[in-house]
Amino acid sequence: MTAISYPVAVVTGASSGIGEATARTLAAQGYHVVVGARRLDRLEKLASDIGGTALSLDVTDEDSVAAFVAALSRVDVLVNNAGGAKGLAPVAEADLDDWRWMWETNVLGTLRITKALLPKLIDSRNGLIVTITSVAALEGYDNGAGYTSAKHAQALLHRTLRGELLGKPVRLTEIAPGAVETEFSLVRFEGDAERAAKVYEGIDPLVAADIAEIIGFVASRPAHVNLDQIVVRPRDQATAGRFARRTT
Incomplete structure (x- = not known):
């Protein structure tokens, strides 16, 4: 990649x-x-669409x-979005893989x-790290210990780095979404589309664009403004496992 004179943003897990x-x-x-x-075919189409x-x-x-x-050669913004869940088993039946x-x-x-x-973000003199965690990084729920423990650990990594980089020209924002209708549940349930759809049944979930808009807002703040943590849920969700579901 040749040297680029304008800001560069890196987005992981960007294929969907x-x-x-x-x-x-x-x-x-x-x-x-x-x-x-990993899905390079999807990435190449996206990059073609956006000139990336x-x-x-x-x-x-x-x-x-x-x-x-x-x-x-340069990085100004890093969006840590790659991640996901697998399974929904109680601890007693946990699949170690x-x-x-x-x-x-x-x-x-x-x-x-x-x-x-990190070295490239610091060298940019106005770096930004956005880590997409989850409401699962703030609370636990039955059958979700594998995912919630991983998200708690990811969030603490990010929050610790906030202090370690204090005084450096890098801002850090954690965004913790609730229910967002993406391929997340499809991956969690190994392609079972019917089971994945039930996660969002009877509610109006967030969509990917809702989170992207927030990230765009964070990235557009002045260099002295650090939005430490943003928790965003759909109106129909109160906690990780509590929803107001409408019946049809």
Whole structure:
């Protein structure tokens, strides 16, 4: 990637959902957006649409992260969006492979890409790290310990970094969404579309564009303004597991 004179935003997990919507929002705000994910075919179409750059990225793989970072000459904004959930089992029936995947993706994945890009973010003199956690980073719920524990850990990584970078020209914002209708539940339930649809049944969930709009607002704040944490839920959701569902 050749040197770019205007701001560069990196969005992980950008092949769909919040990541894709965020890439489109930041591109419209004047950023050159570098989109990273494993599904390169989707990324290339997105990059073509927004005039950005598509690079293969698997945040669970050290070599993939190293190759991704090596291709970047400048980074002003990092949006840690890659993550996800697998399964909805009680602790007594926990699938350790599902837990490992969630911790590798949400926690260590965020650590790998953030650690690798910190020097470039600091060098930008006005860096911004946005980490997409979840209301699951604030509370637990039955059958969700694998995901909620991973999201708590990811959030504490981000919040700790806020203090460690105090005095450096980098802002950090955590965005903790509630129910957002994306491919999230489809991944959680291994492609079971019927089960995924029931998660949002009877409510008006958030959509990816709602979160992307908030990220765009955060990125447009002056350098001295740090929005530490933003929690956003649909009106029909009070807690991670409490919804006002309408019957048809």
